[in-house]
Amino acid sequence: MTGDDQPIRDVRVLLSGARGRLACGMDADELLEQAADGYAGQLTGHQQECPHCQAALQEFSRVWEPVRRLASEPVAIPAAVKAAVFGQLRDLVSDVWYTLQVTDDGAIRIAARVVAAIARRAAQKVPGVGVAFGRSTRSKAAGLAEQSTLGHRHQHSAVGVLGRTAVVDLALAVRYGENLDLIARQVQQRVIADLRACTGLQDIAVNVTVDDILP
Amino acid sequence: MRVKGADVDDGYLVQRAQEGYLDAFAELVERHGPLAYRVALRLLGSHHDAEDVAQEALVAAWQQLPGFKADSAFSTWLYQIVTRRALNRITRARPTAASLDQLGDVAGTDNQTAATAERDLTISAVTSAVTALPPPQRIAIVLHHFEGLSNAEIAVITGSSIAAVRSHLFRGRRTLSEKLAEWR
Numbered sequence: 081m082t083g084d085d086q087p088i089r090d091v092r093v094l095l096s097g098a099r100g101r102l103a104c105g106m107d108a109d110e111l112l113e114q115a116a117d118g119y120a121g122q123l124t125g126h127q128q129e130c131p132h133c134q135a136a137l138q139e140f141s142r143v144w145e146p147v148r149r150l151a152s153e154p155v156a157i158p159a160a161v162k163a164a165v166f167g168q169l170r171d172l173v174s175d176v177w178y179t180l181q182v183t184d185d186g187a188i189r190i191a192a193r194v195v196a197a198i199a200r201r202a203a204q205k206v207p208g209v210g211v212a213f214g215r216s217t218r219s220k221a222a223g224l225a226e227q228s229t230l231g232h233r234h235q236h237s238a239v240g241v242l243g244r245t246a247v248v249d250l251a252l253a254v255r256y257g258e259n260l261d262l263i264a265r266q267v268q269q270r271v272i273a274d275l276r277a278c279t280g281l282q283d284i285a286v287n288v289t290v291d292d293i294l295p
Numbered sequence: 296m297r298v299k300g301a302d303v304d305d306g307y308l309v310q311r312a313q314e315g316y317l318d319a320f321a322e323l324v325e326r327h328g329p330l331a332y333r334v335a336l337r338l339l340g341s342h343h344d345a346e347d348v349a350q351e352a353l354v355a356a357w358q359q360l361p362g363f364k365a366d367s368a369f370s371t372w373l374y375q376i377v378t379r380r381a382l383n384r385i386t387r388a389r390p391t392a393a394s395l396d397q398l399g400d401v402a403g404t405d406n407q408t409a410a411t412a413e414r415d416l417t418i419s420a421v422t423s424a425v426t427a428l429p430p431p432q433r434i435a436i437v438l439h440h441f442e443g444l445s446n447a448e449i450a451v452i453t454g455s456s457i458a459a460v461r462s463h464l465f466r467g468r469r470t471l472s473e474k475l476a477e478w479r
Contacts, residue, residue: 091476095469109465116440116468143475149414150421151441157332161346165324165353169317172357193317200318210302213316251311251319253303291311294302 087135091143094136102132115140116147178246180280190279192246199248199286202274203267208258210294212267215249245283246275253292264288305369313360320357327370328353330442331377337437338381340426348384352377367451374444374452378434385430424474432467435460 088094088102100108106126111133114120120137127133170193178195180188200214248271254263268286275284305326311319331352336345355376363372425433434453438444439460444452446460453460 091472095473109469112468112472113465140472143472146417146421146475146478147440147471150418153418155329155333155336157329157349158342158346161332161350161353162324162328164350165328166321168350168354169320169357172354197318211307213311213319215314215316251314251316253307292303292307 087131089135089139091139094139102136104130104132106130106133106136108136111136112140112144116144118148178279178281190281195246195275195279195281196248198275198278199250199271202271203250203252206263206266206270208255208263209252209267210255211253211292213251215251245285246279246281247285247287248275249287250289252288252290253294254290256293256295260290264290306365309360309363309365309369312357313363320360323356323369324353327373330370331373334374334377334437334442335381337422337425337441338378338433339384340422344384348377348380352380355380371448371452374438374442378438378452382430382434385433420475420478421471424471424478427474428467428470431455431459432463432470435463436467436471439464 094102094108095112102108102111104126114122115137120141123134123137127137178190178192180190182188196214198214200212203209203212203214250267250271252264252267254260267288271286272284275281305323308319308323308326312323328349332345332349335348335352336342339345339348352373356373359376363369425436428436431453435449438449438452439446446457446464449460450457
């Protein structure tokens with residue numbers, strides 16, 4: 081049996097006491113909050129003098145310790161989850177394909193997002209470019225070509241753009257102090273050269289937007 | 296390939312992603328994907344369920360991105376999506392006994408050290424206690440005590456008042472403490 085002058089050290093008794101209050105009148109839930117938030121060592125004036133509060137804070141801290149330990153366990157996202165997410169996103173993004181060749185042997189196509197990725201890498205090689213994002217869209221001419229060939233297109237190019245014209249949009253964040261015009265032109269030249277070398281696409285338009293300055 | 300994205304903030308990435316730059320969204324997934332998985336794991340207690348919910352939430356974030364307004368942080372918005380998806384799964388699922396799946400990457404028992412066994416027991420006990428809480432208390436406990444969010448942030452994420460969050464935390468802490476006291 082525990083008298084009013086004897087500090088209680090059982091969490092269940094502490095929490096189920098009369099209206100959840102300690103013998104000193106303090107609210108047990110507030111002490112539990114203090115301990116769970118990691119502030120059991122920061123005693124108020126009353127707590128510095130009160131054995132009931134000190135005993136309760138000590139006990140609540142001890143009981144809460146496993147929660148703190150679990151909360152501090154590092155949790156890494158499994159690689160399979162990220163791969164599955166990007167697989168789904170690729171399916172969701174309506175894709176454009178550049179068809180390089182359609183023969184009886186089959187078709188050779190490059191996905192627009194691959195074109196965009198090559199363009200981004202090329203842009204990031206230009207000194208002064210901090211961050212580059214690439215996006216490849218249908219050119220007007222390619223769109224018209226696609227419209228006009230709807231009826232007699234190779235069956236596997238149903239969602240594609242026939243032809244060798246690519247339009248690449250690049251969003252760049254450039255380092256402060258650089259000549260933006262010069263960098264933009266260098267990016268255009270570099271991207272066109274790399275895309276021609278990597279893909280065989282010849283007619284390439286590169287739209288560059290400098291939309292941020294980095295320190 | 297990751298962008299040299301450490302230099303740009305989430306707001307910049309969100310804008311580019313909204314314009315259709317998938318790579319910008321990929322960088323957001325690199326930054327915040329772990330959050331989605333971690334919260335789902337703590338709310339659901341199972342790696343398998345957490346993988347499903349994290350995947351669903353990240354894909355939903357891409358789909359809903361055009362409607363995202365930059366008046367809150369991307370992470371706050373993602374917390375919202377993950378907790379809603381997890382809540383759907385909780386309410387759909389029937390209560391089950393604690394499974395070994397909750398233990399995490401546990402080493403074989405033959406060569407387990409005492410410390411590893413103790414750690415696994417702790418993970419199991421706390422996970423069981425947390426996942427036994429009613430959903431509103433569980434969400435408040437996980438977001439506050441595992442993710443370190445303030446009551447105000449949790450109120451925004453859960454669409455409730457700060458007073459309601461505080462009440463859920465009080466009740467959740469009480470129940471958890473009583474359970475953990477029994478376990479000790």
